[in-house]
Amino acid sequence: MSVTVVGSIAFDAVKTPSGSRDRLLGGAATHFSLAASFFDEVRPVGPVGDDFGPDDLATLQTRGTITDDVEHVPGGKTFFWAGEYHDNLNRRETLQTSLNVFEDFQPKLSPAAQDCDVLFLANIQPDLQLGVREQCANARFVAMDSMDFWINSAREALERTIRAVDCLILNDEELEQLTGQPTTVAAAQELLGWGLKAVVSKHGKYGAALFTEEDVFSLPAYPLENVVDPTGAGDSFAGGFVGYVAAQRDEPLGHELFKRAMAYGTALASFNVEEFGTERVTRLTTDEISERVNDLHRMTQFDLAPLTLRG
Amino acid sequence: MSVTVVGSIAFDAVKTPSGSRDRLLGGAATHFSLAASFFDEVRPVGPVGDDFGPDDLATLQTRGTITDDVEHVPGGKTFFWAGEYHDNLNRRETLQTSLNVFEDFQPKLSPAAQDCDVLFLANIQPDLQLGVREQCANARFVAMDSMDFWINSAREALERTIRAVDCLILNDEELEQLTGQPTTVAAAQELLGWGLKAVVSKHGKYGAALFTEEDVFSLPAYPLENVVDPTGAGDSFAGGFVGYVAAQRDEPLGHELFKRAMAYGTALASFNVEEFGTERVTRLTTDEISERVNDLHRMTQFDLAPLTLRG
Numbered sequence: 001m002s003v004t005v006v007g008s009i010a011f012d013a014v015k016t017p018s019g020s021r022d023r024l025l026g027g028a029a030t031h032f033s034l035a036a037s038f039f040d041e042v043r044p045v046g047p048v049g050d051d052f053g054p055d056d057l058a059t060l061q062t063r064g065t066i067t068d069d070v071e072h073v074p075g076g077k078t079f080f081w082a083g084e085y086h087d088n089l090n091r092r093e094t095l096q097t098s099l100n101v102f103e104d105f106q107p108k109l110s111p112a113a114q115d116c117d118v119l120f121l122a123n124i125q126p127d128l129q130l131g132v133r134e135q136c137a138n139a140r141f142v143a144m145d146s147m148d149f150w151i152n153s154a155r156e157a158l159e160r161t162i163r164a165v166d167c168l169i170l171n172d173e174e175l176e177q178l179t180g181q182p183t184t185v186a187a188a189q190e191l192l193g194w195g196l197k198a199v200v201s202k203h204g205k206y207g208a209a210l211f212t213e214e215d216v217f218s219l220p221a222y223p224l225e226n227v228v229d230p231t232g233a234g235d236s237f238a239g240g241f242v243g244y245v246a247a248q249r250d251e252p253l254g255h256e257l258f259k260r261a262m263a264y265g266t267a268l269a270s271f272n273v274e275e276f277g278t279e280r281v282t283r284l285t286t287d288e289i290s291e292r293v294n295d296l297h298r299m300t301q302f303d304l305a306p307l308t309l310r311g
Numbered sequence: 312m313s314v315t316v317v318g319s320i321a322f323d324a325v326k327t328p329s330g331s332r333d334r335l336l337g338g339a340a341t342h343f344s345l346a347a348s349f350f351d352e353v354r355p356v357g358p359v360g361d362d363f364g365p366d367d368l369a370t371l372q373t374r375g376t377i378t379d380d381v382e383h384v385p386g387g388k389t390f391f392w393a394g395e396y397h398d399n400l401n402r403r404e405t406l407q408t409s410l411n412v413f414e415d416f417q418p419k420l421s422p423a424a425q426d427c428d429v430l431f432l433a434n435i436q437p438d439l440q441l442g443v444r445e446q447c448a449n450a451r452f453v454a455m456d457s458m459d460f461w462i463n464s465a466r467e468a469l470e471r472t473i474r475a476v477d478c479l480i481l482n483d484e485e486l487e488q489l490t491g492q493p494t495t496v497a498a499a500q501e502l503l504g505w506g507l508k509a510v511v512s513k514h515g516k517y518g519a520a521l522f523t524e525e526d527v528f529s530l531p532a533y534p535l536e537n538v539v540d541p542t543g544a545g546d547s548f549a550g551g552f553v554g555y556v557a558a559q560r561d562e563p564l565g566h567e568l569f570k571r572a573m574a575y576g577t578a579l580a581s582f583n584v585e586e587f588g589t590e591r592v593t594r595l596t597t598d599e600i601s602e603r604v605n606d607l608h609r610m611t612q613f614d615l616a617p618l619t620l621r622g
Contacts, residue, residue: 017493038620063621088484088493173399182328182399185536206517207531216610220518220529225496247618259613286620293615299527300611302570304604307558309349309597310374 002041002066003246004113004139005032006132007122007235008102009046009060009070013082014276016089018228024277025056027079028122028145031232034281035239035268036120037063038289039247043113045069045132047101049076062282069113076101089205089230107132118246120238121165123147126157133164141253143167143198143242145234151178162194166253169200169238172209184209185216198258200241200265202234210262214255219262222270222296229276233269236281240268267292313352313377314557315424315450316343317443318433318546319413320357320371320381324393325587327400329539335588336367338390339433339456342543345592346550346579347431348374349600350558354424356380356443358412360387373593380424387412400516400541418443429557431549432476434458437468444475452564454478454553456545462489473505477564480511480549483520495520496527509569511552511576513545521573525566530573533581533607540587544580547592551579578603 010027014020029044036042042065048056052072060067082096107128119136121129121144133142142165150158151174158178162168168191170178175187188199188211199211205227207220244261251257267289274280321338325331340355347353353376359367363383371378393407418439430447432440432455444453453476461469462485469489473479479502481489486498499510499522510522516538518531555572562568578600585591 040621088487176399183536183538185534189536203517206514207529209531209534216534217613218518218531218534218610219613220520220531223496223520223527223529225494225500227494244618256614260616263613286622289620297613297615299529300613302528302530302574302608302611303567304608305571307555309600310351311597 001117001246001249002043002112003036003039003118003120003243004043004045004109004116004136005029005036005120005122006045006107006129007032007124008079009044009048009052010079010081011051012231012277013080013096014229014231015084016229017085019276021276025059026081026232026277028235030060030278031235031272031281032120032122032239032242033060033065034062034278035236035272036243036246037065038268038286039243040118041066043069043116045107045109045113047071047073047076047105049073049078049101052078059278059282066112069110071108073101083231085230089227092230109135117249118142118242120242121145121161122235122238126150126154126161130157130161130164133161141166141242141245143169143238145169145238146174148174148177159194162191162196166196167198167200168196169202169241172201172203175199175201185211197253200262202237208237208262208266210255210258212255212258217255217259217262219266219296220300222266222292223299224270224274227273230273231277233273236272237265237269239265241265263293263296264289266296312428312557312560313354313423314347314350314429314431314554315354315356315420315427315447316340316347316431316433317356317418317440318343318435319390320355320359320363321390321392322362323542323588324391324407325540325542326395327540328396330587332587336370337392337543337588339543339546341371341589342546342583342592343431343433343550343553344371344376345373345589346547346583347554347557348376349579349597350554351429352377354380354427356418356420356424358382358384358387358416360384360389360412363389370589370593377423380421382419384412394542396541400538403541420446428452428560429553430454431553432456432472433546433549437461437465437472441468441472441475444472452477452553452556454480454549456480456549457485459485459488470505473502473507477507478509478511479507480513480552483512483514486510486512496522508564511573513548519548519573519577521566521569523566523569528566528570528573530577530607531611533577533603534610535581535585538584541584542588544584547583548576548580550576552576574604574607575600577607
């Protein structure tokens with residue numbers, strides 16, 4: 001049993017108020033894999049170039065992640081992104097995007113990757129996502145991400161793909177943009193009508209909400225005194241969320257399971273942003289995760305005390 | 312025992328994607344009073360002009376609110392604000408602000424208003440807030456709001472005032488701006504060092520967080536399918552929060568009490584935005600509030616299920 005993730009493997013140059021780094025291992029599949037590896041065996045699928053070294057591969061292999069489906073494109077360069085965070089990390093400016101080997105990426109999954117129990121389609125072109133989804137016909141649970149660019153440029157393909165998965169994980173504004181609905185709740189209700197089992201709305205530093213046919217669940221982000229680098233937070237969340245679902249093989253895919261998955265996703269995302277790139281999650285321990293999930297539980301619980309209100 | 316609130320009583324002209332209204336009863340003291348009146352007897356203190364009619368006064372008196380300290384300024388006009396909401400209500404544009412009678416407002420509290428059990432200082436000039444705070448020397452709990460304008464133009468007065476109250480309720484970005492700290496958590500920690508018992512960070516449609524010396528608590532906003540008019544949400548939150556504290560006379564002012572107050576504040580704010588101005592909260596029922604607090608409890612609770620993570 002394993003988790004397959006298809007998406008970018010990248011080098012990032014990042015500047016934040018805490019400092020800057022010229023070359024960090026990054027990309028959606030990387031951040032997802034590092035988070036999900038706490039829960040299950042992970043197989044990332046994505047292309048890299050000649051500049052992708054043994055150290056990078058070793059990082060990706062943290063906690064037993066299998067890199068057989070990391071495709072080395074001879075003569076190519078790895079996807080490169082450079083960005084800077086402003087205004088207390090609220091605003092991100094992209095300085096450079098060089099797709100490189102990612103530009104002509106056609107996901108070809110090994111039989112082992114196709115035979116996954118759980119599949120995550122990170123943010124790539126929707127038709128490619130659908131192709132991968134069809135290669136993994138036996139997956140018990142399929143979740144996907146996307147972005148405003150595809151909503152604007154490939155809406156029909158995106159809708160086809162969403163209708164073929166179980167769970168959509170997207171920013172709240174993208175959910176509203178995708179459906180044309182004025183609120184996240186209305187957007188999620190419409191999307192559940194497309195056949196999704198769950199819609200997860202990401203709210204950046206404010207947390208995330210879960211929508212199923214059964215109920216709504218909302219969880220704030222873990223309160224951090226110091227945030228160093230927000231890059232990859234969303235993919236770390238997805239890794240924790242999807243990884244948790246993968247680890248609970250015997251539990252039905254329902255609201256109660258997804259609620260707990262939200263807590264693990266939130267915990268993993270909070271660690272990811274504490275240091276640059278993959279630094280924090282690479283050396284994260286299982287005890288630290290459990291402690292943070294417990295903290296999150298305590299910090300969100302309140303008692304219902306009876307009170308007579310004035311009418 | 313009663314709650315005194317000092318702040319604006321206004322007429323608002325509001326345009327939102329749901330429609331527009333030319334003249335709504337509004338202002339911080341109004342929204343606060345309507346919310347807090349579910350919990351205790353409320354005395355709003357603020358000036359109005361000749362245009363403030365019997366219907367407006369009757370609305371303010373909902374659920375027994377005592378308007379003896381609403382000061383009629385002969386020949387004057389009531390504070391007027393006009394604004395428009397854009398981008399799915401995320402962005403507010405002020406079209407007109409006419410302070411009118413509010414410009415020369417010097418709060419003079421009646422003995423009954425001074426004798427309050429709990430005091431809320433809505434967003435007015437910090438020295439005026441401090442003067443009111445000193446008039447209510449016996450108040451058991453004093454909370455205050457402010458805004459970026461005072462942070463920029465009257466920082467020293469604002470700090471003096473904050474150091475004289477128990478609880479600061481502010482937007483997260485304003486907390487960061489006030490302290491120069493890069494995160495809300497760091498800002499709240501610094502402000503607790505000023506002697507506050509509680510710092511409440513408001514996150515608009517994403518919810519709010521509570522910081523005390525004891526712990527952190529975070530609560531998402533109630534998920535609404537339809538939002539009509541966000542005006543006054545923050546003051547309705549404050550009314551629910553401060554009102555709840557006022558109603559729990561025998562409980563120590565601590566984290567557990569404030570956590571439950573957060574739930575009532577969140578519930579009241581969510582009702583406020585469902586219709587224009589004061590329309591929804593005026594005819595709100597106690598059962599509806601209890602039901603929403605119960606919903607909020609259910610929508611934020613998750614189980615801690617033991618899980619063996621991969622190390």
